[in-house]
Amino acid sequence: MSPSIHAVDLTKRFNSFTALDHLNLQVEGAKCVGFLGPNGAGKTTTLKMFTDLIFPTEGESFINGVSVQKDRKRALSVCGDLIETPEIYPSLTPREALEMSGALRGMRPEEIRSRTTTVLEEVKMGDWAGQKVGRFSKGMKQRVNLAAALLSDPEVVILDEPSTGLDPRGMAEVRAIVKGLKKENRLIFMSSHILSEVVDVCDEVALLDRGKLLFYDTLANVSQRLGTGSRTVEAEFASPVEDDALRASLSGLSQVVGWSRSSDRRITVELRGDLGGQATVVQRLASLPSGLVSFHQSRSALEEVYLREISVGDA
């Protein structure tokens, strides 16, 4: 049986405010799914209902076919999760906290010992394994929390913005860890605001806005979705570039929707159409005397789709 998570009409209302509105989502198989959406979209609310921290107003959630609401113990027995920023009893050490988690999960003592060492090394907390958690910084605690979520080598991993509170290196490390987690028979469902992270590690994305699911699709299809829609590219020059020169250079190109300047050496061009059109633009800019030094797409396909879908929701 392949790992799965399943939301059926999952709805959460706080008083009269609907934080999640009849979410129907079925994710099945070994893959990593990015759960995206603006602040307040309802991501954490959804993940909390998958881990029984809060209760649905309507609907139900399932992990590997087991209802989280009806049998949390069985449903969560295959699941490792990290929702928001939990705290560990302050006078325990990471090793003790993981020992407790492992014992509660029924892992054997020697298995707990070896896995604890492995996962603490993985989150770069090996040197702190015997220090009390109470004195740790927020980022250090979050690393231990991530280690705890991975301790039992779970089949389903649910993460809510796992790199929250981490320094840039920590974020890169978490990205590498999540990438390393991808393996046969593991489903990773992860909320994130860092689209580059999602592009890097995820196979599929689900986009949520104001409690409603906008789409759930593979990353490959998302790029397709963008199709011939507009995209923005950034060009940088060695020396300041004149407005007149630019205007002359880009005039008459139907693929150029518009352009703006972010500094005297940098411009942003909005393009539409296929890559052939884009190639012409590069040629034109490269022939300018200011000397083109770089030209790159400023947003990934995912970012473009994200912004487009969210702004459609705003209208």
Place this chain on the structure above:
Amino acid sequence: MSGSSAGPIPASTPAPDGAIGRVPDTVGQALILSRYQLRDYLRSRRFLLMIAIVVALGAILTLVIAHFRPSGLLSSPNNFYGGIWGGGAAFLILFAGIIFGGDAIAGEFQNKTGYFLMGLPLRRVTVYAGKYLAVLLASIVSILLYLVVVLANGVAYFGWSAFSDPGQLLASFALALLYLLALMGFVFLFSSLFKTSLYAVLVVAVLFLIGFSILQSVIVSLTATEPWYLLSYVSGVISYPLTGVPEHVAHVRAAGVLATVYSPTYAEGIGVMLGYFFLTTIGGLFLFEREEFT
């Protein structure tokens, strides 16, 4: 999908009751949880605070008795214990219950430690029971420390004959434990009711230190009935094995006024304490089962 007759883990090994795959059953998990929780308590500053309270109370009693040497108290070991054990124990139990138990459930929400626990495959009752057990054990450690102080005093005045008749003291200790269970049920109920530790601690402290005694005197003076349903009232039975059972309803003349003084019977004391224990514990669990980690 939703008809989940096929569980995620094949039950290859016969699992004990309530166990899922290799995940231990509820009782086993509660014991594991209480072990780590107790470790946290014993290392915490609040345990030092509790020890300080026990030591301070013990020191005051020791000094006062050494200084005044009250003859009634020193006439026999049981008189001695009756005088200093019962009341002190009830007082310390209140402190232990509040210090260890006040934030037991509220703290899981307020300090966000619940987010760590509740992501694990365990039932909510496991968390409740595990914490209850840990608070109980930490409190018992504190009370035992007080018992040691009391016994040390006993030995100082009576030599080894201080231990000649331990049955009465043991019975009193057992009643103190029953009071501890009931009080903790009460504390856990309020701890579950509020998601803020301070409220739970304040409400219990104010109720037991002031509220109930005011209520008790108001009830007695206005209705002239026995306040048998007040936990603080029935806790008086803790000393009975040592002091003997006083008259249930006594009429005493104090300052020219005839007053009625009620004392709980054993049956009332034990029954009401058990009742509080069950009702408040179940009530608190009922609330905790329904509370959300928002």
